Each structure stands twice: as C-alpha cells, then as structure tokens.
Amino acid sequence: MSEPIRFYYQGKVREAGALSPTRTVLQHLREDLHCTGTKEGCAEGDCGACTVVIGTLKDGGLELKSVNSCIQFLPTLDGKALFTVEDLKQDNGRLHPVQQALVEYHGSQCGFCTPGFAMSLWSLYLKQEGAAQPPCRKQIDETLSGNLCRCTGYRPIIDAAQRMGELPHAAFDRAAVQAALESLQRERMFSYTHDSQTFHAPRTLDELAALRAAKPAATILSGSTDVGLWVTKQMRDLGDVIYVRQVPELLRMRTYGGILEIGAAVSLDDAYRAICEHYPQELTELWQRFASQPIRNTGTLGGSVANGSPIGDSAPWMIALGARIVLRSAEGQRTMPLQDFYLDYMKKNWQPGEFVEAVRIPLPHTGLQFRTYKLAKRYDQDISAVCAAFAMTLDKAGVARNVHIAFGGMAATSRRAPLAEAALEGQPWNEAALNAAMAALAQDYTPLSDMRASALYRMRTAQNLLRRFWLETRPEQPLPAAAINAFAYSDNYALA
Ligand SMILES: Cc1cc2nc3c(=O)[nH]c(=O)nc-3n(C[C@H](O)[C@H](O)[C@H](O)COP(=O)(O)OP(=O)(O)OC[C@H]3O[C@@H](n4cnc5c(N)ncnc54)[C@H](O)[C@@H]3O)c2cc1C
Ligand code: FES
Ligand code: FES
Structure with a gap:
C-alpha cells in the first residue's frame, strides 16, 4: 500500500490516503474533512471563493502564499501546511482582526466569497506584521486581484484591509509550523498510488529525467493552473502524474x-x-x-x-x-x-x-x-x-x-x-x-x-x-x- 499524504492543518499533522491523486484540496476540505468554510465558486481558479493559504519551507524559513484550492491536487500538499478560514478563529473565541475589520466596514456582502477575501487579506496581514504603515492601495489591489466580488463592490473590503492592522494584534506561531514541516520533509521521492494511478514527486533532476524516460505518457504537473482545470472542467483522466515542484534544480x-x-x-x-x-x-x-x-x-x-x-x-x-x-x-x-x-x-x-x-x-x-x-x-x-x-x-x-x-x-x-x-x-x-x-x-x-x-x-x-x-x-x-x-x-x- 502507498504511503499517505502528510500535511499540517489546524495545529496537527494530518494523513490522507485512499483518495484519488487528482482529488482537489478543496474537495478534501469540504467533503472529507467537513471543513466547509472554504467555498467553491468557479472551480477554475478565477473567482477566489476557494482561497486558502499554503505554508512551505523555503530558504530556511516558512513561506506563506494564497492559493486557489479548487485546482490544486491533494498530493501536492505533502510536506506543506494548509490554512483555511477556520484557522482565523482565535483561541479566546474572538474574531481575527481581518474578520473584525470586515465586520466593522460591512465588507462581508454576499458571504459566499467572504472566506476567500478573508484568506487573501490574512496573507497580507502576515506580510505586514511589524510594518510601520498600513498596506498601500496598490498592495491591497494586488492581494485582492484573485477575489471577484460581483455584488456591491470592493470599497468596504479595501477599507477593512486598511483597518485590520490597527486592531489588537493576533499572533501567528511561525516557529511551530516550521518545526512541524521540518518533521514532514522526505529524503526520497514520494509516490502515492490509488486505483492504479500514481502521483510521483521526484526530488532530483536525475530522478525526474529517469522517471520521465520510463513514463513518457505520464502528465507532468507543475503549478496546476492549467492542468487543474483539465480535471475540474474537462474531467480528463491524467494517468500517472509527475510533479516537478520538489526538484531543487528546477527551483x-x-x-x-x-x-x-x-x-x-x-x-x-x-x-x-x-x-x-x-x-x-x-x-x-x-x-x-x-x-x-x-x-x-x-x-x-x-x-x-x-x-x-x-x-x-x-x-x-x-x-x-x-x-x-x-x-x-x-x-x-x-x-x-x-x-x-x-x-x-x-x-x-x-x-x-x-x-x-x-x-x-x-x-x-x-x-x-x-x-x-x-x-x-x-x-x-x-x-x-x-x-x-x-x-x-x-x-x-x-x-x-x-x-x-x-x-x-x-x-x-x-x-x-x-x-x-x-x-x-x-x-x-x-x-x-x-x-x-x-x-x-x-x-x-x-x-x-x-x-x-x-x-x-x-x-x-x-x-x-x-x-x-x-x-x-x-x-x-x-x-x-x-x-x-x-x-x-x-x-x-x-x-x-
Ligand atoms: C484563473 C487563471 C488565470 C490565468 N491568467 C493568465 C494570464 O493572464 N496570462 C497567461 O499567460 N496565462 C494565464 N493563465 C494560464 C496559466 O496560469 C499559465 O499557463 C501557467 O503559467 C501554467 O503554469 P503551471 O505551472 O500552472 O503549469 P501546469 O498547469 O502545471 O502545466 C501546464 C502544462 O505544462 C506542462 N508542464 C509544466 N511544467 C513542465 C515542465 N517543467 N516540463 C514539461 N512540461 C511541463 C504540463 O504537463 C501541462 O501540459 C491563467 C490560468 C488561470 C487558471
Ligand atoms: S472556486 Fe473559484 S477560484 Fe476556486
Ligand atoms: S461579497 Fe460576494 S459577491 Fe460581493
């Protein structure tokens, strides 16, 4: 049996197995973990309702980036940390400053896309930690460029983005996440198989070249912003998948x-x-x-x-x-x-x-x-x-x-x-x-x-x-x- 996919979510290491290698992170969240805060709008990376934040080890630190969970396949999470709107809840039960600011400025309008807006703003909040000034309009616009609001507009959301840093600070324990991720790193290639479909994540250029030679018909997967849609929109069977984003020479x-x-x-x-x-x-x-x-x-x-x-x-x-x-x-x-x-x-x-x-x-x-x-x-x-x-x-x-x-x-x-x-x-x-x-x-x-x-x-x-x-x-x-x-x-x- 194949080794499970391991990732960090809600303060602990999770394992996922017996699932298709092209199950999306969003499907896993909503249908398997029953964490339904993250929404599905378009399933093609366009609307931002499904925005989550992914933590990756990079250059000896923790990199946190907003990502469309609807087009990312679950095995790509192996060795990474996942953060969703459920993570914003504070230990004392209070709202996170991002949420509080959205409430104060009436930035939650239809509610459907709000979790995605909150997660994009949270990624900005983390980037801004320790900054003397609130984010400028250009930074806010860039942060929200992947979140579509089709109802009344962006003004209250932009106001919330400017306000969130003025509220009492909510700490984020980077060191704990980093330590958890360090324990999850693999020394050898990760191969995950389900129903005779295998997801390979080679860890060296030579490994990748040998795998490609052995499996010329496999689908190469990188950021998944095209390939993800082949599955969610065209229902294509990708066959075996070779994921290239764990190969240091390619990074x-x-x-x-x-x-x-x-x-x-x-x-x-x-x-x-x-x-x-x-x-x-x-x-x-x-x-x-x-x-x-x-x-x-x-x-x-x-x-x-x-x-x-x-x-x-x-x-x-x-x-x-x-x-x-x-x-x-x-x-x-x-x-x-x-x-x-x-x-x-x-x-x-x-x-x-x-x-x-x-x-x-x-x-x-x-x-x-x-x-x-x-x-x-x-x-x-x-x-x-x-x-x-x-x-x-x-x-x-x-x-x-x-x-x-x-x-x-x-x-x-x-x-x-x-x-x-x-x-x-x-x-x-x-x-x-x-x-x-x-x-x-x-x-x-x-x-x-x-x-x-x-x-x-x-x-x-x-x-x-x-x-x-x-x-x-x-x-x-x-x-x-x-x-x-x-x-x-x-x-x-x-x-x-
Ligand atoms: C919402 C949305 C908006 C977009 N907007 C734009 C836009 O404004 N401008 C634009 O140009 N594009 C846009 N795109 C398209 C997309 O972002 C690009 O084509 C993207 O750069 C593909 O990179 P990826 O890493 O996600 O590739 P993947 O989706 O992982 O792969 C794309 C293709 O390349 C192959 N591949 C990937 N890496 C390698 C490799 N190292 N060697 C061999 N084959 C490989 C895959 O097998 C697949 O055929 C958009 C896509 C979405 C979903
Ligand atoms: S559901 Fe629309 S971007 Fe993912
Ligand atoms: S907040 Fe959802 S459409 Fe505007």
Missing part, C-alpha cells in the same frame, strides 16, 4: 554571462520579480496583470512556456528578447531559441522523455529598446486578446538593428512578424519606417475572431501597439509611458 534562479536563468518550477511571481529587477519599466505592468496573485503564487514560468498557449503572456516578450528554452531528458540537455519550440497550435519541438528544465533570458544591453503590451478587457485576472512585444537595438544614428517583433493572440502560436521586422531592420526609426512596418503586419498575421476579440480588432490594435512602441522609443521627443498608458502614473499625468 533555482541564477545570473551569469548576461543571462538570467530561471528554473522551470519557479513560481510566476518569483520569476517576474527577478526579471523585473532588470526590466522594471518594461515588464512590471505585465507581471501585475498576469492572472491574479494566487495564480502567480502557484503557476510557473516553465508551465506557461511548456503549455504554449497562443494567448499566453510570457512567450511574446521572451521571444522578442531572444530567450532560449532548456530541455532536459535522460540523455542530457539541449537548448534552442524559444521561437523554435513552437511549431503549430499546441505542437512543440520536443521529443518523448524531454521536459522543460529552465528558460534563459538575455539581460538588457546598451541601446536596447523593449516594450510589451497586454490588451485584455480587465486589468487583473484576464486572458489577453492581443499581447505584443517589441525589441530592437537603436544605434547612435537612430537606426534600428536586431528588430524582434512577437505577438500572442494573432496566430496559432506566439510568433514573430518577419515582414514587419524586415521593414524596420537597418532603417532609421522614424514614422515612414513605422508606417511600412504597420502595413507589413497585415501580411504577417491572419488573426481569428473569437469571444475575446474580432480579427479586425486584433489587427488594428496590433498595428496601433507598434505605433505606441514608436511613440515611446522614437529618437526625437519620445513620450513617457504615462502620456500614453491609462494605467501609468506620474506627477505630470496624474490620474484623478
């Missing part, structure tokens, strides 16, 4: 030789934080607009690249920057430009037994002009209709070199625009060259109409985004982002 980031290398299992949030240190002006908005905070906490850059959705937000800018993908198998490692990895709709240039080990992102160099723009109907938590990325090196004479233009949402894969690039390559970066490139874009792509946008909208906006890039980067009188971007803020272009 590291390093900088060398003008490259930032990011392991495939690094969370989107950590990956974008590291990238934005190098490209703050160019990528910070995309980081904030990529899904929501809980999705970024679990989803990974490797998963996003491996999935290869034509409307994914990471591939366009990585292709424009000339990033490379690192593939690994039992035979060894090979790399290729990311643009060569995508062959056609959901068709990738890899062999059975290969998986994504890392991505290598070139760091900025002199003369680089680079921007990326996401067009979606909402600021947070929305998939792009069009995602554009432009990179070129302007020489001292203002001539464009190494022009790379890549779009998501315009073709069956994220891909470059060879004709538009050719119209700009070696040309002065002026309006005549821009107009030629805008016209060429219409030959580069034949976008589709779908529920997100019409083909005409996609083409017009793609061309206009190229113009926006020119307005921001032209050698004469470049405009600051705040002059063109409704979301940007500066003293000269202050939003009311």
Whole structure:
C-alpha cells in the first residue's frame, strides 16, 4: 500500500490516503474533512471563493502564499501546511482582526466569497506584521486581484484591509509550523498510488529525467493552473502524474554571462520579480496583470512556456528578447531559441522523455529598446486578446538593428512578424519606417475572431501597439509611458 499524504492543518499533522491523486484540496476540505468554510465558486481558479493559504519551507524559513484550492491536487500538499478560514478563529473565541475589520466596514456582502477575501487579506496581514504603515492601495489591489466580488463592490473590503492592522494584534506561531514541516520533509521521492494511478514527486533532476524516460505518457504537473482545470472542467483522466515542484534544480534562479536563468518550477511571481529587477519599466505592468496573485503564487514560468498557449503572456516578450528554452531528458540537455519550440497550435519541438528544465533570458544591453503590451478587457485576472512585444537595438544614428517583433493572440502560436521586422531592420526609426512596418503586419498575421476579440480588432490594435512602441522609443521627443498608458502614473499625468 502507498504511503499517505502528510500535511499540517489546524495545529496537527494530518494523513490522507485512499483518495484519488487528482482529488482537489478543496474537495478534501469540504467533503472529507467537513471543513466547509472554504467555498467553491468557479472551480477554475478565477473567482477566489476557494482561497486558502499554503505554508512551505523555503530558504530556511516558512513561506506563506494564497492559493486557489479548487485546482490544486491533494498530493501536492505533502510536506506543506494548509490554512483555511477556520484557522482565523482565535483561541479566546474572538474574531481575527481581518474578520473584525470586515465586520466593522460591512465588507462581508454576499458571504459566499467572504472566506476567500478573508484568506487573501490574512496573507497580507502576515506580510505586514511589524510594518510601520498600513498596506498601500496598490498592495491591497494586488492581494485582492484573485477575489471577484460581483455584488456591491470592493470599497468596504479595501477599507477593512486598511483597518485590520490597527486592531489588537493576533499572533501567528511561525516557529511551530516550521518545526512541524521540518518533521514532514522526505529524503526520497514520494509516490502515492490509488486505483492504479500514481502521483510521483521526484526530488532530483536525475530522478525526474529517469522517471520521465520510463513514463513518457505520464502528465507532468507543475503549478496546476492549467492542468487543474483539465480535471475540474474537462474531467480528463491524467494517468500517472509527475510533479516537478520538489526538484531543487528546477527551483533555482541564477545570473551569469548576461543571462538570467530561471528554473522551470519557479513560481510566476518569483520569476517576474527577478526579471523585473532588470526590466522594471518594461515588464512590471505585465507581471501585475498576469492572472491574479494566487495564480502567480502557484503557476510557473516553465508551465506557461511548456503549455504554449497562443494567448499566453510570457512567450511574446521572451521571444522578442531572444530567450532560449532548456530541455532536459535522460540523455542530457539541449537548448534552442524559444521561437523554435513552437511549431503549430499546441505542437512543440520536443521529443518523448524531454521536459522543460529552465528558460534563459538575455539581460538588457546598451541601446536596447523593449516594450510589451497586454490588451485584455480587465486589468487583473484576464486572458489577453492581443499581447505584443517589441525589441530592437537603436544605434547612435537612430537606426534600428536586431528588430524582434512577437505577438500572442494573432496566430496559432506566439510568433514573430518577419515582414514587419524586415521593414524596420537597418532603417532609421522614424514614422515612414513605422508606417511600412504597420502595413507589413497585415501580411504577417491572419488573426481569428473569437469571444475575446474580432480579427479586425486584433489587427488594428496590433498595428496601433507598434505605433505606441514608436511613440515611446522614437529618437526625437519620445513620450513617457504615462502620456500614453491609462494605467501609468506620474506627477505630470496624474490620474484623478
Ligand atoms: C484563473 C487563471 C488565470 C490565468 N491568467 C493568465 C494570464 O493572464 N496570462 C497567461 O499567460 N496565462 C494565464 N493563465 C494560464 C496559466 O496560469 C499559465 O499557463 C501557467 O503559467 C501554467 O503554469 P503551471 O505551472 O500552472 O503549469 P501546469 O498547469 O502545471 O502545466 C501546464 C502544462 O505544462 C506542462 N508542464 C509544466 N511544467 C513542465 C515542465 N517543467 N516540463 C514539461 N512540461 C511541463 C504540463 O504537463 C501541462 O501540459 C491563467 C490560468 C488561470 C487558471
Ligand atoms: S472556486 Fe473559484 S477560484 Fe476556486
Ligand atoms: S461579497 Fe460576494 S459577491 Fe460581493
């Protein structure tokens, strides 16, 4: 018989067994443990009603992150701590300051999504412990980006977020949780089997490569923000599962030789934080607009690249920057430009037994002009209709070199625009060259109409985004982002 899944919940270590490896954390909470405070709204990571906080050992400490429990499989909890709205109750029976503030400001409106709001706010409360100031509006907005309120609005909830830190402090015993988790760590690969389906969590790169070679048909699982939905929405049978987020080599980031290398299992949030240190002006908005905070906490850059959705937000800018993908198998490692990895709709240039080990992102160099723009109907938590990325090196004479233009949402894969690039390559970066490139874009792509946008909208906006890039980067009188971007803020272009 397989070893049980072990995790820390409500002050003790729990064991779970005889359950499907794709049973979700939410199903386990509600249906097996009868802890029904956590709600199910959408079962696809969108609404936040199911938000819980997961504690993981990281760099010798305890990391606590909000997560959508509806799309996380139970065996991924092995060796971790789970916190739900039931944990907020204080020993003296009082409400936690997060709950008290929600009550005082009438922030519990429909009640259904309130536990999710409370847990997102609790994750912020913990981050804020010891801070001199209450959280700012931007921090609150980011924290709540994965919680949808469809009734009266966010105002009372935001007020509660500002108030919660002023109430008598509720202590959280990190040391006790950390000690419990230390006792739960495994030295060897964890394999959990039920009904002849096995969930494997290898602990080294070699183990992962050997397992992948032995089981080429198994489903690789990383942050589960795509794969989770295959089960909850499409009722797919995943067969055996290989979970990659316990492999230390896949969780590291390093900088060398003008490259930032990011392991495939690094969370989107950590990956974008590291990238934005190098490209703050160019990528910070995309980081904030990529899904929501809980999705970024679990989803990974490797998963996003491996999935290869034509409307994914990471591939366009990585292709424009000339990033490379690192593939690994039992035979060894090979790399290729990311643009060569995508062959056609959901068709990738890899062999059975290969998986994504890392991505290598070139760091900025002199003369680089680079921007990326996401067009979606909402600021947070929305998939792009069009995602554009432009990179070129302007020489001292203002001539464009190494022009790379890549779009998501315009073709069956994220891909470059060879004709538009050719119209700009070696040309002065002026309006005549821009107009030629805008016209060429219409030959580069034949976008589709779908529920997100019409083909005409996609083409017009793609061309206009190229113009926006020119307005921001032209050698004469470049405009600051705040002059063109409704979301940007500066003293000269202050939003009311
Ligand atoms: C609510 C919601 C909002 C979203 N919003 C956005 C958005 O704004 N922008 C956007 O681009 N995406 C968005 N997504 C999509 C999703 O977050 C990304 O595709 C995500 O980055 C996938 O990463 P993951 O780690 O969760 O992958 P998983 O779901 O674990 O896996 C995805 C795919 O990659 C494969 N895979 C994973 N890791 C590896 C590996 N190391 N080697 C080989 N194969 C691997 C899996 O087998 C699977 O086929 C959203 C998803 C949800 C649920
Ligand atoms: S139930 Fe909607 S995000 Fe999980
Ligand atoms: S609080 Fe639930 S919809 Fe607004």
